Structures are given as structure tokens and as C-alpha cells.
Amino acid sequence: MSYFEAPQSVVVVGGGIVGASIAWHLSQSNTTNTTIVAGKVGGIATPNSFAWVNAGSTDAKFYYDFRRRSMNRWRQIEEEVPGLSDYIKWDGSLNWEIKNETKREEYGEKLKAWGYGVVTVNKTEIETSYAPELREDFLPNWALRYTEEGHMEAHIVAEKLIEQAQANGASLLETNVTSLFKNDGRVVGVVLNNGQVVHADHVVVAGGLGSVDLLAAENISLPLTPRAGLLANTVAIDKGLLKGVFYTNDLHMRQTADGRIRFGSDYSDSDPTDNPQAVADDLFAKLQNAFREGDKIGYDYYTVGYRPTPEDGFPILGETGLDGVTVAVMHSGVSNGALVGQIISKQVLTGEKDPMLADFLLSRFSNTTIAAPKNAAAQRRAKLHWKNRICYRAR
Template identity: 40%
Template sequence: MSSAKKVIVIGAGIIGASIAWHLVKAGAKVTVISESGAGGVATPNSFAWINASWGNPEVYFRLRTRAMAEWKRLAKDVPSLPLAWCGGLCFDLPPDKLEAYAAEHSSWGYGIERVDAKRAAQIEPNLVAPPDFAVYVAEEGVAEPVATAKALLADTERLGARVVGGAVERLALAGDNVTGVVVSGETIDADEIVVAAGAGGPALIATAGISLPMETPPGLIVHSRPYRKLLNGLVHAEKLHMRQTAEGRIIAGSDFAGGDPGENPEATARKLFDVTRAALRGAEGLELDFHTVGYRPTPVDGFPVIGRAEGVSGLYIAVMHSGITLAPAVGLFASREILKGERDPLLAPYGLGRFAQ
């Protein structure tokens, strides 16, 4: 570039942090604006599973496995990222569906091992009831969400970006061109605006006349007090997904994104925690510390929106539920598209324009 492109990234969760890092690494002049600070709003409430597991078509599987590989590339550039490739043991489907998943994803190249109760007990010795049949994927992992976003943002600042606090009131327009953002009544100009604001994204882009059909289902996750090591990796049992952090906290939800908190989230949390404790041998002293209720930014068809908005220039949108898995690939692909006009073929299904068809 003859002169550095000025880009504003709205949002400091895992997606905004990754896009900002890749942009500044590629030579852009980047400003990150976030009302909530490093980590954003959705990211701190994430189960933080890095995977390409069941329930998705092959085209989305390919994007997710590419993202898993990009995490390893990014970790070489930012060694402080708190990643753990701990493996995932899955038995939250009926045996016939679990076998169908294993057969399908194995044919796609996913490293699935079919395991019996003996092998499951070797992988996770503290399960009270090891499953008779499960699948194990050694290459799955976790990225501690807030610490990962903070590490990326810290390195983004080291590389020359600005990270500022504040609420973006609206996008600034000149005709059909987005020219900046308005923060506290002041307009900050840029060549391109990236909206990576999670659940806040639709309201922001609506100020430019753009509609993003999205849902924000709630998900409750419980967090224990730090405890001795009980889990080696991710465990996906029926209505109980759990893992243990490096500091010893057991994190659990009724599924990986967290379950419905119901009318009394505190009671739901206590019940879920009792189920978690009962599932683990040696967990008698495990204590509930707190629970979170996150609102997952999910486009209505369940798949990401990544790309420029149609009908206006200067606006790039990145909103998705699977932010922890997808972050490094989205950051890389978005930076290339914004700075060079190159759209990666893996992003082809994920433009906003699909909702207009």
C-alpha cells in the first residue's frame, strides 16, 4: 500500500481482536473501539471449544478445520495465547447418530477415534459413568476466551494500533459510503469500518440502512471455584458439556453454548452444577463460584455473516456464533479482503446478501 489504509474495528471480542491484529500486521492503520473493553460481551460467556464437530454441512466443516489450523499459525506469532489442544470426548448423541457423525466426519478427514468404556475411562479417569460408546477427537481444543482476546489486543497495540473505549452511536455516511463512526457526538473518519460487535451489530449497521436478521439465544454456563485436576479435556455428555481451565475451574453447560437459563437462572445454575459434580469422581469438595448468561450473536440461518455489505461501500461485517473456533481464519480472510480485495473461497456462502435472495 502506498499509504496505510485507515480501518476502524468496532468490537473487542475474539473476532474484533483477531481482525484488528491481522489488519495491523498487514500494514493497516487500525483503531479498535469497544464500549465493553477487551473481551467484548459474548466472548467472556463462551465455552471456548475449538472444533469442527457434528451438525454442520461439509462446506462449513472446511471453514472450521481451516480455522483450527490457523489457530496454530497464530499461536506461533503470539506465543502468549492461552490455547490448549486437550482433545474432546463426545457421547451426547444416540449411538446410531454418533456412528453416523463418526463415519461422515472421518470421510472428510477429521481425526475421529471410536472408543469404548475402557478407553473412555483412560481418556477421562474421573468420569463416574464412562460411556459404552463415544468418539474422541484429539485435535480439538480450547482458547481461554477473555485472556485470548486480551493477548491479541495487547499485541495489536504493540504493533501500532489504537484501542479506545467508547460507545459507537452510529455509522457516519456520505451518500452510499460509510466514512466513519460517531462516538460521543464526535465523528472519527476511516477508509473502512468493520462491525464485529456481536449482538450489537444489527443496530449499528441499521444506521447505514442495512438489515442483518439475527437471533441472540441465551446460554447459561456455570463456573466452579478452582479445584484439583479432574478433567483432561472436553467432555460432551448428554445435556452436560464440561471442561476444566488451567486455573482449575470446571466450566459446564447443558450444551457447549450454554443452556436455557429459564425463569430463575440462579436455580438453573445450581441444578446444573449439581449434575456436573455428580458426574465426576472426586468432586465432593467442588464448589459453585458463579454463573454467566451469554447472548449468542447468531444470524437466523445459524451460519456466519462475513463480508462487505451490499448497497454501501466502506462497511465490512463479521458476526457469528462460533467466534472462538473461527476467529483466526476470519481475521486473516477479512484483512485480505479489506486491504487487497481478495475474498477467500471458503467465505463464499457467508455474505449478507444471502438473506435478500
């Protein structure tokens, strides 16, 4: 039986929704000091995410179970952290992205069998109860409504979790980590970009795509791909225009806490960064066409975010093979962040491994290497993952 010694100090690398959740959970320990190192409080990918909290967007039952459990944990956290309820809404989602109605129905029945809250709503119900301002010809004959789902202003939630962690005694360093600091082969801290060493008994790497280079320096490969996602935003308008998340054939939209409509699409056959303004303009035209008085909706800006997407689509959580270092990287951090914070902090503090972690270990990727980008454009996109790109259209 191995002996576990609880760490007296832990450094969390990353200030997005995942790092913030881990840090907040860790900060509740009375015996461990937590230090958060974040180049940007609120994260890099987190502010540019659609921030839909769901479990219904996977065909894998084990991953559905993980996400569903995380949704429940978010509800608990909302009760525990003051002010979060203003930025997390549980008003469900309407889904008709599956064009084939037979397949859509089958997918809904599968989720029902798993225990998910799924109901079928017809066009009249959608129009009267969830979005009376949408055009009738935009609406489907019927849609699947996932009653338990929500959405959040993820960067604000991350900021508030870090604020609460600080109130619990955690320290915050708004800077970047350049490398891990080792002594006798064991990681005992991190090196900041000014050369300062922050000592710690344990390091949790939750820096999204920034985690790749940090661990690669220790010959640990993270099979992550920076996948670009473009989201556009209207000016603030009537806050009651949409109720919940709308996930349609080619337009995804929700209304933010400040009244904007945030909207995007899937880009499986194209790269939105090739001509992002053109993509944003096209999306905005689709949005205007979706509403009865779409010409009265004003466009504001678009963002481009780079999702830290693991090779097989599932989170990478737990041991790295390097003594004293735990990793937590994934897409989607918004849906998964609550549970990841809970179980990763518990493992770090007590050595206890949640059974669900077995499906998400880095060790599942045997002999994994990171392929270099094949061309100049790909190299450019890979280097942009750390930038928070917000672009306004000239008026």
C-alpha cells in the same frame, strides 16, 4: 476491471474474539493504520462462551471445511503471538451427546470420511486416560474422541491479540460506537458515544449483537437472534481433573486454565434465563454426580451470555452493500475467529476475496427483516445481550 485503493485507515468495531482477530491481522500491514473501538476489551459474548474450538459440530461440509481451516489458523496464530499457548489447549474432545449408538457411530464415520481425526474410545480408556475421577456409571460404553480439537480462554486470547495489535501500532479506544459517519453517501468513519468522530477509509463491524442496531440505522438488516446460554463454574481445583472437552448427553464441561470446571448444557426446550439460579443449581448437581468425589467440588458462579446467532446458523461475512463497510458476525466466533480475521483483513487491505466467503455473504438473505420481540420477556432478553452477567450464589 474495477480499481481498488488500499485503505490508509481502518476502524474495527468490537473487542471480542472476532474483532480482536481482525484487528490483529490488520495491524500487520505496514501501510494501514488500525483503530479498535471496543466498549469492553475481550468482548461481551466472548467471556461467556464455552470456548470449544472444533469443526465437528456441523452437518454441512462447506462449513466443516471453513471451521477446520480456522482451527489450523489458530495453531499458526498461537505460534506467532507470545503467551497464547498458556490459554489455548489442543487436547481433543470426548463426545457421547448422540444417545443412539448407531447414529453416533454413523456421525463419527462421516467425519472420518471428511478427514477429521476421529477415534472410538471405550469406557476403560476414558476412565484411565482422560478422566479417572469420573464415576463409572456416568461414562458411556464408548465415545467418539475428536483428536484435533481444542478449547481456550477466549476473552484472554482476545485481550492478548489486541495487546499485540497495539504493539504493532494499532490504537485502542475503550468506548462505544453510536453510529457510522458518512460523507457523500460513503462511510468515512464512526461516531463515538461522546460525539467524537473517528475518521477511517474503511469500517469493519464485528460487534456481535451490537452490530444489529448500528447497521439498521443504515437500513441494513442483520438476521441475528440473541440466544441465551448459561454456563456455571466451580472454584479452582486440581488442574488435571479433566483432559479435553467432554460433550455428554446433558452436560458439557471442560477445565479452564486456572483450574475451574466450566459446565453447561443445551437448552433447546427451555430458556435458562427464566430462573437462571435454579438452572445453575441443577447443573451443579449433575456435575457433582458425575465425579467420584463430587461433594468436594465447590461451586462458584454462573454467567449468562447471548450468542449472536444468524438466522441460518452460518456466519455473516463480507460486504454489507454500504460502501466502506464490512461485517463479521457469527456464532461461534471462537472456532471461526482465526480464519475470519485472516480473510476479512485480506479483503479489506487488498480487495482479494477468499473463495470461501461466497457461502457466508449477507446477500444470501434476500428481503430479510428483523422481527421485533413478540412479548415483554423477549424484549427484556434482547436488551440484555450487551450485559456481562456474572452471578454468585450466596454462601
